[in-house]
Amino acid sequence: MEDNYEKQFHVNGRTYSFYDIAGYLAAHHQQVSKMPYSIRVLLELTLRHSATKPIIKKFLPSFIDWDKNHDEDVAYKPERVILQDFTGVPALVDLAAMRDEVKKRGGDPNKINPDVPVHLVIDHSVQVDMAANEQAFDFNVKKEFKRNHERYTFLKWAQNSFDNLTIIPPDTGIIHQVNLEYLSEVIRQEKVNGKMVAFPDTLVGTDSHTTMINGLGVLGWGVGGIEAEASMLGQESYFPMPNVVGVKLTGKLPDTATATDLALTITNLLRKHNVVGKFVEFYGPGLKNLPLANRATIANMAPEYGATCGFFPIDDQTLAYMKLTDRSPEQIEFVEKYAKENGFFYDESEDAYRHYSENESLDLGIVQSSLAGPKRPQDLIYLKDMPSHFRQYDEMGDFPVNVEDTDFKLRPGDLGIAAITSCTNTSNPEVLIAAGLLAQKAVERGLKVPKYVKTSFAPGSRVVTKYLEISDLQKYLDALGFNIVGYGCTTCIGNSGKLKENLQSKLADNPYPIAAIESGNRNFEGRVNPLTKDTFLASPPLVVAYALAGTVDIDITKDPLGNDKDGKPVYFKELWPDVNEISSVIHKYLSPQLFSTNYANIFDQNKTWNDLPAAKSTTYPWDEKSTYIANPPLFENTETSDLKDMRVLAKLGDSITTDHISPAGFIGKTSPAGKYLLAHGVQMPDFNSYGSRRGNHEVMMRGTLGNVRLQNELTPDKLGGFTHSWLTDEDTTIYEAAMDYKKHNVDTVILAGKDYGMGSSRDWAAKGVELLGVKAVIAESYERIHRSNLVMMGVLPLQYKPGDSAKSLGLKGDEQISITRDDKTAHVVAKNNDHTIKFDTKVRFDAPIDKKYYQAHGILPMMVDNKLGV
Structure with missing residues (x-):
């Protein structure tokens, strides 16, 4: 057939088929060498899936002159899904609820099963x-086990009951580190119609920092739990x-x-460039000076610089890391052979004519020691400039306190x-060993x-513990209080x-204004x-240095961190x-032996987990008294709203994060969630965190939009x-x-800024507002994942026209709001006793499937209908 681009290669004495992206492009008068590596991955996926699912073929022409086709859609069906427990538990609760619904409607509940490999790492x-x-x-x-017994028992049930699901036990490592060091094969193989087919590893994960795997040349990014469920059930995303x-990237990092x-430098650079919703791909002569661990640190931060992914192509550093982490010689050779055969191995000679939509550059040699903060990861601060932030507090008095007598x-x-x-830093031996040496x-x-x-x-991994222990550095970290806590x-x-x-x-x-310093990736207010x-x-190492000083109001380039045993200043x-x-x-x-030894028994490292009893049943035996796991009302609120006379539940400003929307962290005693738990016999010491209770909608909806730092303009004081x-x-x-x-049958709307x-x-940022009765959000702009999650929960995302905002239109928040719409434009009428304001907004249905999700009142009811053949 003229459109059959299947070819073969031989390695390790075996023959593999693959889908030749260079051949496809050549047949359409294009050169693979001019295409970004990340787009090549999407092309291969589309080409391969179109061979078994003809409906996917209609997406192939978009890759011809790809940079002129940003109005065309791409169908993405990743090869696997990775979950962490905060977001993974509610995802599996939803699957359990779907099984109940299918059974209730006379279907076979076993139809609800992951279609692709799913790994859940308990690390949150x-x-x-x-x-x-x-x-x-x-x-x-x-x-941890005392608090999370119910959750962990549920996860053990899920492990026993769902196909294609593997649980990585608690206290073995962080999701991204396990993914990087163990789960990802870089290039995968699978038997299809009697032939072994080779193809790139791709994934989605329910943690926005899933992008860390991009450092290994693997395309993947974070999605909400709702979108992950779609991938688990075989649904393409668009x-x-x-x-x-x-x-x-050019040059080399300075030794300091x-x-x-x-x-942090790249985060600052790319935030200024505005890469929100875009792919970022790194290339250039600087790559050869950038070890895999450093790449993973950069790729991890993609959500902070706003990109969908921060991709590094496969090269010699990738193979070196696979060798370090003790992947088999056969797998390493397989990865190298395939990557070179199918145009995925980085070729610096192509840099001059590889085409990108936009271009940016960085000389690694200019990077300085720095921090980011005080509340956004993109706000870079050099060491010498740290004290300037605290001059705003100069008029404040001291804060006397007695600690440890x-x-x-x-x-x-x-x-x-x-x-x-x-995960940002605990994947990187260079910075951890630097911290240990500084501590020494x-x-x-x-x-x-x-x-x-x-x-x-x-x-992030027990491997870290091992090399810090055998190098004798952990004892110095311990001496300063940096003992391992989990x-x-x-x-x-x-x-x-x-x-x-x-x-x-x-x-x-x-x-x-007491401060905190951490080697993390997020520092939003109250987080x-x-x-x-x-x-x-x-x-x-900077965390250790500032801890020694006891303050971040210090210029550590010139001020001493303290005095030594002899009273001399130490710099x-x-x-x-x-x-x-x-x-x-x-x-x-x-x-390599540290990695192979650790991962050889990863499923046996936690005896407490292995000893947990768990039910074996097709549907989950819900406990109505549980305050951790509850059957969510996902299939009850499917009535059609006419979007008339809605009231404004919240009027919010710019940069409202999912930390502001979705419940996270501590549960306050006087908060609605705290009152609910007390009423159900849970005492405050046993409240645990919102994250641990994501499997209970009653707790979570009470905590939605409940962040202590949230400023609702309807209650300015x-x-x-x-x-x-x-x-x-x-x-x-x-x-x-x-x-x-809701009691008075009044729908609500949220007004927001940029x-x-x-x-x-966080899926609960969308689930929560839907359960609160919010039917629409009108904002100046959206973050990619959250917009998608709103649609998937049946909440209408609307965007003001350029130049419009709640402020410019004169919206006070006391108006009754009515909306009529087509698929692209929504006509909004907001009226109170003083005025009537009419304006148009853009309907943010960004993918062809979005309209179907919204019409079905969300993806989960739609998927149940699909499984039942409705």
């Missing part, structure tokens, strides 16, 4: 209840042919700069938390961390636990800890390890989850107002 549940001592790890793990921003500094007079910028945490020099000089600073260390995301996602005793209670009663005001992102530059010291430790102690009820003309919580509106929904890929 451990909290830093205890820190800075040898007992911390065991204590935190014990607390998006317009992406713009690709090519970032040319780390991968974190580079990632020692009196302190704290000032703004003094640290409540210093944490080495998160500090301990040898007699420096200590002030007692008011809560220090912690949560590696293997999980901990502080970065709000699982930081309480601050030091007395400081915690005093700050709760008297807010004061790390509700009692810390300013949070800064930094590399692990940062004296402690900073030489690059040769770091390299020496890596070469001596980091070996209140901070938190409050609104003004237009039924009672009184201020109340958003949850209570929403329930009152970048609505930026941040983590």
Whole structure:
């Protein structure tokens, strides 16, 4: 057949088929060498799937002159799905609910099963209840299992009941590290119609930092749990042919700069360039100087710079990392052979004529030691400029506090938390060994961390622990309080636990701008800890350095971190390890055997998990008394709304993140969720976090839009989850107002500014507002994942026309809002006693499937109908 682009290659004594993208392009007078590598992956996927699913063929022409076809759609059906437990539990709860619904309607519940391999890594549940001592790890793990018994029992049921699902037990590693070191094969193979077919690994994950795998040459990104469920059930996702921003890297990192500094520099650069919703692809002569761990750190931060992905093509560094992590020689040879046969292996000679939609460049040599903050990861700050942020607090008095029988007079910028945490940096031996060497020099000089600073260390992999232990560096981190507290995301996602005793209670009663520093990727307001005001992102060695100083209100390029045993000042530059010291430790102690030994028994490392009993049944035996797992009402609210006379539930400003919308972190005693738990016999010490209770819609809908830092313009004098009820003309919580509106059959709408929904890929940011009765959101712009999630939950995303906003149109928020629409434009009428405002908005149905999702009242009812043949 003229459109059969199947070819063969031979490696390791076997013959493999593959779909020849160069051949396809040549047949249409195009050259593969001119196409970005990330687009090549999408082309191969489309070409291969079109061979077995002819409906996909209609998407192939979009790849001819791809950069002129951004109005055309791409169908994306990834080869696998990866979940973490915060987002994975509700996804599996939804599948369990779908089984119930199918059974209720007379169908076979076993039809609800993942169609592709799904891995769920339990890494988001451990909290830093205890820190800075040898007992911390065991204590935190014990607390983790006590808190999460119901959730973990449910996950064991899911593991026993669903096909194609593998659970990575708790306390073994972070999702992205496990994905990078173990799960990804880079190039996969599968038997199709009797032939072994080779193809690139692709995936989606329910964590926005799934992009970390892009560092390995694997295309994947974060999606909401709802969209992940679609992929799990065999549903393609659709998006317009992406713009690709090519970032040319030249030069080499200075010895004084780390991968974190580079990632923060790139985040700042690309935020200014505006790469939101675009692919970013890195290339250039600088690649050969950039180890895989550094690439993973950069790729991890793609959500922070706003891109869909931050892609690095396969090259010699990829193969070197596969060798380091003890992938088999056969797999490494297979990856290299396929990548070179099918145009996926990086060729620097093509750089001059490879075409990108937009171009950017960075000389690695200009990167400096830096931090980001105090509340956005794109806001880069050089070390010398840190003190300038705190001059705004100069008029504030001291904050006296007694911690561990020692009196302190704290000032703004003094640290409540210093944490080495998160997948951004714990994949990178260079920065962790640098932290260990800095700690060693500090301990040898007699420096200590002030007692008011809560220090912690949560590696992304047990391999990290091993090489820090055998290199004898962990003991120096321990001496400064950076004992290992668990293997999980901990502080970065709000699982930081309480601050030091007395400081915690005093700050709760008297807010004061105490700061935090962490080696994470997110520092949105209220995320790390509700009692810390300013949070800064930094590399692990900088976290240690600032912890020693006890403050971030310091210019560590010239001011001492403290005094040594002899009373002499100790400076940062004296402690900073030489690059040769770091390299020496890596070469001596980091070996492939560390990885193979760790992952050989990954499923047997946690005896507590293995001993958990779990039911074996087709449908889940729901416990109506459970405050963790509940059967969600996903198939009850499918009545059609006429979108008339809606009231504004919340009027919000710019940069409202999913942290503001979706419940996360601590559950307050007086919050609607706290009151619900108390009413159900759960005492405050057992509240756990919102993230751990994502499987219970009653808790989650009560916490939606309940962030303590949320500013609703309808209640300008209140901070938190409050609104003004237009039924009672009184201020109340958003949850209570929403329930009152629902009781009176009044639909609601949210008004918002720019970048609505930026941040983590949280399905509850969409689920929650839908369950609160919100039928539409009108915003100036949306983050990609959240817009998609709104549609998939049957909530209408509308976007103001350019130049329009709630402010420019004169919307007060007290209007009754009615909407009529077609598929592209919505006509809005907002009226109160004083005025009637009419304006048009764009309907943000960005993919062909969006209209179907919305009409079906969401993807889950639609998928049930599909499985039942409705």
